[in-house]
Amino acid sequence: xxxxxxxxxxxxxxxxxLVSHALRKAGFRISATGSGAEALGILSDDRHDLAVLDxxxxxxxxTEICRRIRESERLRAMPVIFLTARVEEHDRIYGxxxxxxxxxxxxxxxxELVARVQAILRRTTGSISGDAVAVGELSIDMDRRQxxxxxxxxxxxxxxxxxxxxxxxxxxxxVERMQLLEDVWGMDSTSGPRSVDVTITRLRDKLGxxxxxVRTVTGVGYQWNPxxxxxxxx
Numbered sequence: 001x002x003x004x005x006x007x008x009x010x011x012x013x014x015x016x017x018l019v020s021h022a023l024r025k026a027g028f029r030i031s032a033t034g035s036g037a038e039a040l041g042i043l044s045d046d047r048h049d050l051a052v053l054d055x056x057x058x059x060x061x062x063t064e065i066c067r068r069i070r071e072s073e074r075l076r077a078m079p080v081i082f083l084t085a086r087v088e089e090h091d092r093i094y095g096x097x098x099x100x101x102x103x104x105x106x107x108x109x110x111x112e113l114v115a116r117v118q119a120i121l122r123r124t125t126g127s128i129s130g131d132a133v134a135v136g137e138l139s140i141d142m143d144r145r146q147x148x149x150x151x152x153x154x155x156x157x158x159x160x161x162x163x164x165x166x167x168x169x170x171x172x173x174x175v176e177r178m179q180l181l182e183d184v185w186g187m188d189s190t191s192g193p194r195s196v197d198v199t200i201t202r203l204r205d206k207l208g209x210x211x212x213x214v215r216t217v218t219g220v221g222y223q224w225n226p227x228x229x230x231x232x233x234x
Contacts, residue, residue, distance in 0.1 A: 006050050
């Protein structure tokens, strides 16, 4: 039986009760509120394993809550799922740019939401490899889900780490964008390939001097290639 704790932030009481019931039935412990301000207070007091956020809240938007989560050293690795009635691609891209891990469009099936939560938590606690990968002074610990540059931890979101891990485990094989989308976002995700590109951009920004290790293979996808990039004129 699941024992993870989920924060649910949804201002519609009927939806909040429906989702709370479905998650509790699946064995999760639930903290539920309809207020963004209350949600931030809950997060400051208690540890949670995942947050389900309505995008349109009466006080603080779900996107702003997610942004603050990603800025918090204590919370930034916590997966976030957005609930939204907004179907436009640019809304989803913005959500992923502030750190969302998944989107569920309203109306939705509570069973689907539970399945998405379970899938993300399995990937969060799962392990592809017990080995640590090192490239110069960059180290990637698969089991601890930790990336360090020298002695400094590089804080990645759930999806950023999953994309990185998928590329590293491929050991130089090119991973197609649609394969990354399926492996990291899930087969039933409403996200498109553009979400992969946005995540890759954020990942490269955080890798800094090692951003060249994530190579673009034009028209195909991405590749982990830690060789030094060629210098101009050589």
